[in-house]
Amino acid sequence: MIRVLLVDDQQLIRAGLRMLCDAAPDIEVVGEAGDGRLAVESAARLVPDVIVMDLRMPGVDGITATSRIVAARPSSRVLVLTTFGDDDHLYPALQAGACGFLLKDAPPEELLHGIRQAAAGESPFSQDVLRRLVRRAVDARPEQRPVVGGLTVRENEVLGLVAEGLSNAEIAERMHIGVTTVKTHITALMTKTGSPNRVRLALLAHRG
Structure with a gap:
């Protein structure tokens, strides 16, 4: 069973993500957080297999939270799920230690596959983001x-x-x-x- 922590400042988004994950037989939502500060605390307390992380949140944002979580536990698997796929969000998130980057308009099955990939040590990316990353990184x-x-x-x-x-x-x-x-x-x-x-x-x- 893959243990997941959901981090998003919008309760409706978290509820939808929970319903999606709960419908998968191999994924269990063990916690939710509405901002980066709570995400860091919850990650330390719950030690989830995958943290699904929004980027733009009040107070401590997702990039800062990701950096703190990975600094405390380098093996943490933080999967970014955001509306913003531009380089100004992508590269800071990767530098902070995120293992993958998906967009919120991705199909539900892509998110579930991404969670499974992250838990298995892979790096899931939305196709448009991956193409841009490869062009720049390779x-x-x-x-x-x-x-x-x-x-x-x-x-x-x-x-x-x-x-x-x-x-x-x-x-x-x-x-x-x-x-x-x-x-x-x-x-x-x-x-x-x-x-x-x-x-x-x-x-x-x-x-x-």
């Missing part, structure tokens, strides 16, 4: 990217495929290795680079 082909210092050749290969937007299963298929091995490489990459999630790894690969 520089030509993986083999043309600069090698990040301190990594093995295999780790650099995995890093390049992460930057390409591939999932763990896709990386495993591309490299002809097991998914568990891919997860081991990604964990090592995060540890060596100090990156809280695979999106930050992608951006790191782009910067070199």
